[in-house]
Amino acid sequence: MIPWVVLERLYLYYSYVESLPPEISWVSSQMLGEALGISPDLVRKDMTYCDIKGKPRQGYPVQELKNYLRKLLKLDEEVKSVIVGAGRLGSALANYDGLRKNNMRVLALFDVDPEKVGKSLGDLSILPLEDLEGFVKKNHVQCGVITVPAHSAQQVCDLLVNAGIRAIWNFAPAALRVPHHVHLRNENIVQGFVLLRIRMLEVN
Amino acid sequence: MIPWVVLERLYLYYSYVESLPPEISWVSSQMLGEALGISPDLVRKDMTYCDIKGKPRQGYPVQELKNYLRKLLKLDEEVKSVIVGAGRLGSALANYDGLRKNNMRVLALFDVDPEKVGKSLGDLSILPLEDLEGFVKKNHVQCGVITVPAHSAQQVCDLLVNAGIRAIWNFAPAALRVPHHVHLRNENIVQGFVLLRIRMLEVN
DNA sequence: TAGATTGTTAATCGATTAACAATC
DNA sequence: TAGATTGTTAATCGATTAACAATC
Missing domain, CATH: 1.10.10.10 (Winged helix-like DNA-binding domain superfamily/Winged helix DNA-binding domain)
Known part of the structure; x- marks a missing residue:
């Protein structure tokens, strides 16, 4: 190992x-x-x-x-994914070429905002959150990306877990609880900024 | 320490x-x-x-x-910043409330695309890359955020360093070279995905 | 009091660095 | 050959865990 x-x-x-x-x-x-x-x-x-x-x-x-x-590093293995939260960050990830090239295959985005639902992003649809569970099950989605605000992250996480997802990539600054068979990775962007600032101000 | x-x-x-x-x-x-x-x-x-x-x-x-x-953790210290690369990721960061609340103060975005230059994002202007050096010097900008494609990241980095920036927050998947007085933090999003996939596929 | 929880020291564990022989 | 660079073992360093006395 x-x-x-x-x-x-x-x-x-x-x-x-x-x-x-x-x-x-x-x-x-x-x-x-x-x-x-x-x-x-x-x-x-x-x-x-x-x-x-x-x-x-x-x-x-x-x-x-x-x-x-x-x-x-299993770079050639395709990972079927959905992105929950079709804000700017979610859209950025959905369109990010670096991820596509590395075989992250985004199947759809989900959002609660009726303004966004029904629209599309390139060739990806933005679907209502109610459809999430069915979609994940039907398409055997392996990975859920969370780009919603912190206060609804746990709720979205639970939805994904119940639908049978195997990995969660979390961009919300929230400490999520997942069962141990689900792999969780936190991408805490605010923490990144905070740590950079400390270094910058510390050394002078 | x-x-x-x-x-x-x-x-x-x-x-x-x-x-x-x-x-x-x-x-x-x-x-x-x-x-x-x-x-x-x-x-x-x-x-x-x-x-x-x-x-x-x-x-x-x-x-x-x-x-x-x-x-x-110096959370109350304001950091004057510019974002170079006004694509989806740059825009997402510019508008991210979590960063604003943590006193990252974005002064402007920069881009080379004439389509984007001149437009604005909320109350932030998108300025041409030529103005970067002057802007950083005039406004005593401390931190540069790089959200351009990997192939132009080093070039943007050099511009920022020459303008006297003190910290660089790099979102491009590129190994940047900076003088030792400049603090560099890499936020390698693709790496994040790669590592999550390995964990997911390894254990089963 | 009994029991929970801190604060601290010692033991363990793991990762990095140093050193150097082997090799092309 | 001489010199650069790998591969590997031993030494060091630092971080985590275990243990337990002190305290409210």
Whole structure:
């Protein structure tokens, strides 16, 4: 089992080599480390979790590394998703190309606002919240994205859980309770800002 | 100096007590831990970094804790910011109430798209990228938020750094290089999705 | 009082760094 | 060959957990 912190870095390595021009076919722990602010020692240690052989004086083979990490990180697995909350953030995520390219497949958005319901966003419909449970069950949706205000996040979460969702990606600043078989990831944007401010003001 | 991991949790404690109904005036390490998925032991340990006295059989005084953490986490300090990239994500952040309430003060958005430039978003103007440097200097902007595509993120970053910005909040999936006096925080949304998917597919 | 809960110290655990031999 | 770089083991560092006395 690869430790969680290592997986996080492996994805960073992946996106870095992904962004490399095609003529570069070897990458060293030093290059990787420098680009990502990680010590070369640690990069090498992380690499020992992968079934990739580096070469002294050259580093790691880019193409092989890319393919290997793609598999390991399951980047080719499609995830059927719905987004609940068709505000600006929900719409941004629905249209975000980086997510589409990484095989997050958004099937629909949901909202309570009658102004929004019935409209569409590109080729995605905005459906009423009442339809959520049926839709999730019928389409075997695996992942629910929550982009509603904090005060209704738990309620939406419960709806998703009852409909049989397996993962929840929560953007509302709320501490959600989910049964242990449901995977929850909080993307606390406000916390991100708060922590950046502290660093900025601390060091002066 | 309070360790970074502890600061992250202190903010979680803060938002939790913030969300409590006013009639609750004491909160125990158990309550906090349960709500946030943290062991009560660790909550108590974290509390030792704060100048807050708990009471056996009662816990910690909510109001005091709230005030104390507000100061410690510098939540009342206003941060003058600009958002570069007036797409859906940039607009979502510009309008996000959670950020406004936490004293992120957005002064303007910037974009290269002539379609967007000149328009406004609520009471915020969308200005051309050429004006960025002058605007940042003139208004003593402290923080730049990057919501442009990955391929132009470094360029925007350099512009901000040259204009004298002190912190960069980067939403583009790119490994930016900044001089060491500039604080950089990456909010890698795609990574968030990738890690959630791994957890979901791993355990079953 | 008895029982719940804090505050603190010691033990454990895990992650990072340092060091260095092996190799191309 | 000399020099750069991997792969791996040992040392260090830091964070979490366990344990328990103090206290209301």
